[in-house]
Amino acid sequence: MPERTPNISLEDTNTPLEAGAMVGGMASFAQLLFRLGTSTKTNEKLEALSGYFAHANEKDKVWVIALFSGRRPRRAVSGTQLAVWCTELIGLPMWLFQECYHTVGDLSETIALLIPEKSASTHSTEGAHTIGQPLHYYVEKFQQLEKAPEAEKKLFILQSWLELSSRDRFVFNKLLSGTFRVGVSQKLMVNALARTVQLEPNTIAHRISGNWDPASTTFTELLSEQLTQTDHSKPYPFYLAYALEDALPELGEPADWQAEWKWDGIRGQIIKRNDQLFVWSRGEDLITEKFPEFSILQNKLPNGTVIDGEILPYHDGQVLNFNVLQTRIGRKNITKKHLQEAPVGLFAYDLLELNGEDIRHLALRERRAALEELVLSLQLPFIQLSPVVSFTDWDELTTIREQSRNINSEGLMLKRRSSAYQVGRRRGDWWKWKIDPLTIDAVMVYAQKGAGRRSNLYTDYTFAVKDGDKLVPFTKAYSGLTDKEFAQVDAFVKRNSLEKFGPVRTVKPELVFEIAFEGIAASNRHKSGVALRFPRISRWRTDKTPEDINTLDDLKKMLQLYGK
Template sequence: MRVFAELLDRLSYTPGRNAKLTLMADYFRAAPDPDRGYALAALTGRLDFATAKPAMIRGLVEQRVDPVLYGWSYDFVGDMAETVALIWPERPGANRPPELAEVVERLSTASRSDSPRLVEGWLDALDANGRWAFLKLITGGLRVGVSARLAKTALAQLGDAGLEEIEEIWHGVTPPFTEVFAWLEGRAAAPAIDLRRAFRPLMLANPLDEAELENFDPAAYRAEWKWDGIRVQLAAGGGEARLFSRSGDEITQAFPDLMGSADFDAVLDGELLVARDGEIAPFNDLQQRLNRKRVTAKMLQDFPAHLRVYDILFDGDEDLRAQSFDARRLRLEAWYAAVQPARIDLSPLLGFGGWDDLASLRETARARSIEGLMLKLGDSPYVAGRPKGPWFKWKRDALTLDTVLMYAQRGHGKRSSLYSDYTFGAWRTGEDGAPELVPVGKAYSGFTDEELLQLDKWVRANTTERFGPVRAVKPGVVLEVAFDAVHRSKRHKSGVAMRFPRIHRIRWDKPVEEADRLPDLEKLIEG
């Protein structure tokens, strides 16, 4: 556990990508099995401890430390793991420091009643840095600046296999990945998995710089709508099928209505949507189906899942990824005509004579509740990752609204001491006829480090109430917010919610009375 704690500590203070890769690769070479496999699982989000939740940890620390003192400390630090690691009363000699594998294996099988005893004993045995790493491990909140892809890139440095080869087998192997390490180090063959139902890394598009269009030949590109759903991959074969999100997380169980018709042998790339009578519903309807552990019959009826396909990676056992987009499209159309699967259709290609024609089509995207356009080179193979040039996304322009800062909350990691998460509101007429602010969104991006320091200073000087790590502030700062769409929401007092809000500008110059009103936002609701 000590070596793993040192790795997390160094990763959290190392900004450079290459330096992080070196740290992880050196750890994977030096650490023994199964510790290194469990470390890899933690860095890639492949661990989950059902009985070790923040509420349980908070209960343990409040048995040792005055709850008010813990509350004040947490409010100041802004991170639970760091707070508990620093405030936990040490009991030297109470236990021996655990090994990483011991923590993972014992906590994975522990009952809800046994977990507090285990966690308490390990907290007593570890030093402050070890406690911090231990708590980050079991709560899943590492936040050390390492993505799953970066961790797998470091893993690839152990042998001759490339990142794409690791991605190919990734969802067919499980922690602690001993067979993966043996393969990379030349001690065994590649893990044998059923590739018919495995996740294949997606090909991603780059944002289009409109100034670049004049350098491209429009005849070389194909265009289609950028649908407002979530990117998924459906892999079916051998009488079974699996549905993956763009990050490779399996979401099969959440969509039984769609998966019930996947009785074919193919790997499809497309957009998960909600559709009724052939009409695509707003993204807000799809949100009702996302991140659900249990799907009710009413949910299936009210929000029926649909897959709109725009590429085929495998047709039966034949790998089509090396073929051109045009060739794959012909195969996709032939496959669809032969299979005619329920709840699945094809994303149509859009005809256009030149970039002006396509720009005119893009102008209609918002009225159609579509995100924008996709441009794909006709001769492009399907390449994992985000290669520069073959595919572009040309999204519709963002909407903007002038809002008023209402609440601020401390951030996490490097921002844990700064008020960096902002809730903002719009004016409406209250029951007494006076104007009142109601929250319409929350954002924590879109500003510079210098602007963050200015906002943090203003929040501290203009706080009216405190609610733990959250501060209410007097109306005094106008935030121009950019967002992609707005929809009705029963969860918010305002009755609306923004999609992908971010701070566009801080309007220090604008009086709060001149900020926009809730009816201005309601006019932008789609669908």
């Protein structure tokens, strides 16, 4: 879902969740989303979710679990098709549609607002579906239409647009276009489910993970122990850490803690059960075929083994820059060339299942001992133990952390040696202690309006550094300022625009910002010759002028130092 609450009324519903009546259909799902989107309190979101799960259609509940845990339907049509069909339906010139889109900032919402509301005289054509279809009807129809002729897609979409209210149409468009996002953690969803079924949250989290199909799995099956036992691919919910919040001495005795490097790769689980091998990413994508190097583990690993670790670009005993791994991410087919140019390894740091037994309840020191024995027995160069960092006191560890970037690490992980392997993000036993980001001062040269709640403000900026007498753009960023600062920059852009290229404005190069980023790599796609990892605005340097900004040579020196 977009970052803001759309300009669509929240009051046009006849099925309020708080009424306690049986709910169903797209309207109920849309109302749930808007209640979640307009609430800032966790308890209110929990009430909305648990109310929905208590009364919703069984199949709709399964799809909500799927959607909220990242299992979105694949995009059935392009954004261009939706825009064209909308303009044809309402008789609007494309240039005027584009102006509306630039003002609203979201394609799904633009279409939802432009199409007139349904009226009592609206009738479906022959063969059209009836008004008030449940959520699962639409998402499963999207799956069916993925390879259907364009005319069939268009007919279904136009009929649906005319039958749905503007708010329901907005949600329909988000699902249809593959841009559906929702700001609800899986932990919150699991806790809401626990209110309506007689299961512990940790059990629910495990049972809704893995490779299940929402179109063919019932709600009862999904939460049953039987499905967990028969789905040999099912991963465990990942244990995640919060950023270190307190001073190191507050953690207690250093001897109670295990320090490891925090790697920048793909968090994953390697699973061997029933003579089958599965590789899962933290985002619960089954990526076994993406890493054929690991196929040998199907014969090497004993059945009933689950390893938690980091998939990293790795060659000759050295962890490579994340940019190397990016050359393989997203590719449908991995060729021999990709395997040679971007070799990978697994840095294992936890063992979750051994000989078919869930050992997450054991202390970290016990799980680590079993992991070390297992990895040693494999004798495979691409399966490495993520090394434990030895230290005697917190000051020594602080000094060690400063060397992180030299080995392409993001910092350190601190794990209590007595800790069990928990579910989701937890405080207390695991902490991540990242190194400070790299920074560079740059001047803003282009601005574009944002999306969602910022669609009326210029909040998407392009920055440049000096190269002699020229300014060379090198990155974009759209986060890091306060709402007040964004409003001030927006006012500057409107007063100081020089040229217009569609939605982009060239502005006077006067505002200087400090840009923070996690890494830097060479790039042939950028005029500057570099690409930054996770760039964002660190602060607005009102104390500096454009003459004070960094140079392209400064970026290239950073590339030599940190772009290995």
